[in-house]
Amino acid sequence: LVSQIIALSRLQASAPLLAAHPVEVDGLLESAVARCRALAEAGRIGLTLTTEPGLRVVGDADQLETAVTNLVQNAIAYSEPGARVAVSSTSGLGRVEIRVSDNGIGISEADQARVFERFYRVDADRSRASGGTGLGLSIVKHVAHAHGGEVTVWSRPGQGSTFTLSLPSGREGGPA
DSSP: OHHHHHHHHHHTSSOOOSSOEEEEHHHHHHHHHHHHHHHHHHTTOEEEEEOOTTOEEEEOHHHHHHHHHHHHHHHHHTSOTTOEEEEEEEEETTEEEEEEEEOSSOOOHHHHTTTTSTTOOSSHHHHHHHTOOSOHHHHHHHHHHHTTOEEEEEEETTTEEEEEEEEEBGGGOSOO
């Protein structure tokens, strides 16, 4: 909890990107998925990765990996055994989109409006059981903004969720 609060405080500073460099999206996603593989296996969740080769963004690789890892961990935590979590990347119109999709429990429209708030939990009991703090999605939101991007969610209860992290392409220049 303390390390997440410190990370969030750094992201809210006036210059959160002290180390902005070109970041290969393939490697970033491979690393984030590898960090979550054991958690997925323990929960009997299928975890797949599909990337568009050669995508780059400009930013802080550690912050971006933390953001993607948070999205994948949430997808796993809010899925039942036998579910699937898919991580993918695509590009278009000067943007790189990283998607984390699951066929888990889903999020109601009312909760979707609040999921990026600090300490907000859709299912507090499930979060406590998995060790969640309610800060992960807030960190994702702040990482996205620090990199000139945004994070959005599509979800339906009983169908699952897709979180999309949209960032400026490294080919088009750095963060705003």
